[in-house]
Structure formats: C-alpha cells, structure tokens
Amino acid sequence: MGKKISGSAKSIQLLLLLCFSLSNFLDLAYADPCKSCSDNSPFKNNLEILMSYLRSNASVSKLYNTSTGNDLDRIYAQYMCLNYATHDECSTCIKVASQTITRLCPGDKEAVVWEELCQLRYSSQNFSAHLDVSRNISQYIKKEVKNPAQFRLMVNETLDNLIEQASFNGSANMYATREVTTDTYTSYALAQCSADLSPYDCNTCLQVSRANISSCCDASRGVRVLSRSCYLWYEFYSFYEVAGALTVVVILGSFIYCLVKRNGIEKCSEVEGNTARIAGTL
Ligand SMILES: *[C@@H]1O[C@H](CO)[C@@H](O)[C@H](O)[C@H]1NC(C)=O
Numbered sequence: 001m002g003k004k005i006s007g008s009a010k011s012i013q014l015l016l017l018l019c020f021s022l023s024n025f026l027d028l029a030y031a032d033p034c035k036s037c038s039d040n041s042p043f044k045n046n047l048e049i050l051m052s053y054l055r056s057n058a059s060v061s062k063l064y065n066t067s068t069g070n071d072l073d074r075i076y077a078q079y080m081c082l083n084y085a086t087h088d089e090c091s092t093c094i095k096v097a098s099q100t101i102t103r104l105c106p107g108d109k110e111a112v113v114w115e116e117l118c119q120l121r122y123s124s125q126n127f128s129a130h131l132d133v134s135r136n137i138s139q140y141i142k143k144e145v146k147n148p149a150q151f152r153l154m155v156n157e158t159l160d161n162l163i164e165q166a167s168f169n170g171s172a173n174m175y176a177t178r179e180v181t182t183d184t185y186t187s188y189a190l191a192q193c194s195a196d197l198s199p200y201d202c203n204t205c206l207q208v209s210r211a212n213i214s215s216c217c218d219a220s221r222g223v224r225v226l227s228r229s230c231y232l233w234y235e236f237y238s239f240y241e242v243a244g245a246l247t248v249v250v251i252l253g254s255f256i257y258c259l260v261k262r263n264g265i266e267k268c269s270e271v272e273g274n275t276a277r278i279a280g281t282l
C-alpha cells in the first residue's frame, strides 16, 4: 500500500517535471547568420533519397551518416540517437524526425531537428567530424532547488566525472551516465557526443555546454543542453533507465532549425514543431 502511494507520487512528480520542461521548451528563441541555399529539385530528390537511407539504417544503428548527389546538389546527412534508446525507439524517432525536417524545411540548404530521443541533420557542407557548438539550445526547469549551494557542488562533481568518461574513456563510446546521491538529492546525468568527433572535440563540446549550464541555470532541478555535436543533461529521475522498460511515451516536441535562401533573399527560419505530447503511466 505504502509502495503504491509512493509509486504514484513519483509518477506525478515525473509528469510535473515534464510539464515544466515543456513550458521551457516553448520559451526558446534564437537566431543565427544565414547561409545561402539551393532549392532546386535535384537537391530535393537527393534529400528524399538520403532520408530514406537514414530511416532504414535507424533500425540497426544509433549513429549513421551518409551523403548523396553531385557537386552543387550534394547533401550530407547524419542522425544520432541517444544511446539509451532501443533500436525500435531510434527507428521511430528518425522516422518522425525525417518527416518533420522535410515538411518544415522544404528545399533548405541546412537543417537540424532535435526530438526527444534523437537528432537529425543535413547540410550541403560536409560536417562529418566537425565540432559545432555554435547553436546550442538549453532547456531547463525554472523551479530551483531549495539548497542551491549544495546542489551546485553536487552537479559540478557529477558533470566533471561524466564529461571525462564520455570524452576520454575509449570503451564508453562517447556516452556516459552517472547518478549522484547526497543527503537531500539524487541527480541523474547524461553526456553524449556525436561519435565521429575526436575525444578532444567531445570534451570541448561538453565543457561549452557545462559553461552554458552554470550561467543559465545550475540550480534548476533539471537541465538539458542540446547542440549539434553533443548532449549534456541532468534530471531528478533516471530518465535513461525509464525508456523502454516502462510504457512511458514522452515526446516533448521537436526543435527544428532551417537555413534558407529563397528568391535571392537570405532568411533565417526557425520553426518549432509544436507537437508536444505526453502519454503513458509510470
Ligand atoms: C544504410 O544506408 C546505405 C546508404 O548510405 C544503404 O546502402 C544501406 O542499404 C542502408 N542500410 C540498411 C540496413 O538499410
């Protein structure tokens, strides 16, 4: 009986957490200098071919890159699923992301979409093994902890170890999770780099994300920093063990970023797929 009550209290906490995340998710806005783009139809055809390659590879691999087309129409694409996602979840995520990206950025020269469990990007430039922290997005829960000083210390220590593991432990494959418990709090953190990066670039990416956390929100109950090259997250629940094990389907919506040039006019276009859905029980 006691167990049951605390179980449902936990699920309420999780949903609240997600709602907070969600409202912050929708607060974001950022801009970036534009690049020129090509919206001719060979480019669009190549894009469709690429997306079908990515979708079919997503059921067997959590990171995949490929390219197609000649010269001006050449496109490079890559997706990355969070390491804790199952192959099925990865596959579903890439299916959704590829539909979103082609629907919201038709013919754009460069685009990236972040979904709950994956990231998908393409560009007419070869970005493979290229560190990109220029457009990191941070998402955090506005509610702060009660004892920020102690919490900051704990987060600091957790992230230190985590970043080291993800960057420099060769057998960790640029992915690490860590749980830290003090008298008052338990925190669950995750770091993941795009595995085409060098260990040094992975470390740089995560350190930049960490700096972003300390200036925006290091006393928040949960933070997610997303960039093209890495993820740095922590939460009050073990999100990386929840996925798959229980029937929790959480799609916080998607971030999407497109670079466009139409009719000779450069234009930044940022679209937020406002498709937030929370379903399931814990
Ligand atoms: C993965 O994509 C490549 C093209 O890059 C394609 O040739 C291959 O068949 C795909 N693999 C799977 C398992 O679909």
Ligand SMILES: *[C@@H]1O[C@H](CO)[C@@H](O)[C@H](O)[C@H]1NC(C)=O
Residues within 6 Å of the ligand: 065, 066, 067, 076, 126, 128, 129, 196
């Ligand atoms: C995929 O990434 C690897 C590692 O960075 C790179 O060597 C390879 O050329 C990339 N493939 C394509 C098609 O860009």
Ligand SMILES: *[C@@H]1O[C@H](CO)[C@@H](O)[C@H](O)[C@H]1NC(C)=O
Residues within 6 Å of the ligand: 067, 126, 127, 128, 129
């Ligand atoms: C893309 O860039 C990577 C890293 O610089 C390089 O290894 C790879 O050969 C390039 N891929 C293509 C298809 O040119």
Ligand SMILES: *[C@@H]1O[C@H](CO)[C@@H](O)[C@H](O)[C@H]1NC(C)=O
Residues within 6 Å of the ligand: 030, 136, 137, 138, 211, 212, 213, 215, 216
């Ligand atoms: C962290 O990222 C957010 C969202 O992009 C931005 O508003 C904020 O200024 C960044 N903070 C730092 C210190 O870079």
Ligand SMILES: *[C@@H]1O[C@H](CO)[C@@H](O)[C@H](O)[C@H]1NC(C)=O
Residues within 6 Å of the ligand: 152, 153, 156, 157, 160
């Ligand atoms: C966090 O750790 C770094 C060293 O890794 C240290 O320089 C910094 O002062 C620490 N910050 C806090 C708030 O403890």
Ligand SMILES: *[C@@H]1O[C@H](CO)[C@@H](O)[C@H](O)[C@H]1NC(C)=O
Residues within 6 Å of the ligand: 169, 170, 171, 172
């Ligand atoms: C490196 O990572 C592997 C796999 O995650 C882990 O088992 C091992 O303990 C780590 N090594 C060190 C020195 O932390």
Ligand SMILES: CC(=O)N[C@H]1CO[C@H](CO)[C@@H](O)[C@@H]1O
Residues within 6 Å of the ligand: 030, 133, 134, 135, 136, 137, 208, 209, 211, 212
């Ligand atoms: C767009 C954005 O927020 N970029 C930030 C990423 O993180 C670095 C380091 O904190 C900041 O300098 C950037 O402004």
